[in-house]
Amino acid sequence: MLRVGVCVSGGGTNLQAILDRVQDGTIQNASIELVLSNNPGAYALERARKNGIATAVVSPKSFVARKDFHKAFMETLDSYRLDLIVLAGFLVILPPEMFTRYENRVLNVHPSLIPSFCGTGYYGLKVHEAALQRGVKLTGATVHFVNEETDGGPILLQKAVEVKDGDTPEILQRRVMEEAEWVLLPQAIDLIAAGRVKVENGKARIDWPESPQST
Numbered sequence: 725m726l727r728v729g730v731c732v733s734g735g736g737t738n739l740q741a742i743l744d745r746v747q748d749g750t751i752q753n754a755s756i757e758l759v760l761s762n763n764p765g766a767y768a769l770e771r772a773r774k775n776g777i778a779t780a781v782v783s784p785k786s787f788v789a790r791k792d793f794h795k796a797f798m799e800t801l802d803s804y805r806l807d808l809i810v811l812a813g814f815l816v817i818l819p820p821e822m823f824t825r826y827e828n829r830v831l832n833v834h835p836s837l838i839p840s841f842c843g844t845g846y847y848g849l850k851v852h853e854a855a856l857q858r859g860v861k862l863t864g865a866t867v868h869f870v871n872e873e874t875d876g877g878p879i880l881l882q883k884a885v886e887v888k889d890g891d892t893p894e895i896l897q898r899r900v901m902e903e904a905e906w907v908l909l910p911q912a913i914d915l916i917a918a919g920r921v922k923v924e925n926g927k928a929r930i931d932w933p934e935s936p937q938s939t
Contacts, residue, residue, distance in 0.1 A: 726754040726917040729806040731814035732761050736768025737901060738812035738833060738909055743775055745910035754917040758804045760797075762816045778804070784816065794819035801826075808916055811870065812909065815847065823872050828923040830870040830877075831916075833909050835900050837882055838866040842875035852893040852900070861887055863896065865904035867912045869923060878928040880921065881908045 730739050739759065745751045759772035764781045772779045780800050787793040798819055801809065811832040822830065834851075836842055841854045841863075855863045864884040869877040883904040887896060915921050920931040 726913070727757045727805060727807045728754055728810060728913060729758040729760060729801060729804055729808070730756060730768075730772075730810045730812050731816075732759060732766055732768035732812050733763050733815040734766055734768065734813050736766065736771045736812065738905055739768050740771055741906035742810070742812070742910050742913065743771065745914070751910050751914045752917060754808075754913055757806060758801075760800060762814070768812075794821070798822065798825070808913065810909065810913065818870070820872070823870070827871075828869050828878070831880070831909070831912055832868055832870050832875070832877070833905050834866045834868065834875050835863075835897065835905065836866065837862070837864040837884060838868065838875055838879060842866075844874050846875070849893045849897060852896040855887065856891060856893060856896065863887055863900060865900055865908055867908045869928060878923050878926055880912050880915075880928045880930070883908055 730742065732739055743756065746754065746756060756777050758778050758780060759768060760780045760782060761769055762783045764783065769779045782793065782797045782800050784790065784793045787796065798821060807829065809826055809830045811830065834842055836851050836855065841851045846854065862884045864882060866879055867881045868875070868879045871877040885900050885903045915930060922929045
């Protein structure tokens, strides 16, 4: 059973998508062991509690020195013996030691088709504002492993989403979540739980299950 921790900062819509897919059996052989937030008021924590999942809050604001926050953050994660950590709207810079201790075991979902509209400064509505300003016809979401480079880790899954006339950043954000983020993140967790993902030479490879033969 894959032990999963989810890090969140806000409402937790991506977390809810994961919980729903665990409950309906789409995600198999995985259990959500912890929901951790930097924000004690994050509604995502309430979503976790309603599902009987352990929660923790580790906020940088509670520590004078950043290194003390990093220490508490890592100790909290380590205490749950997690196999996979999912960043689902976690708006905090990660401790450097996380990239070695949890190498190729930290997933992030980014609301664009990387390498477009990614990297430092591209998060939340800013991504969709940039896509609309550029005038792209397709955007989407990317699930990737996390490394030291912002949005630079090995790409696992991507899904395109149409940009429509009259879209605002808010409308486009919602469509990308519904059509891509909420689909890809559970799918990625299920693939990893099934042992179908390998990372070699900086690239993620998926051993896709064979399609059933038609009769």
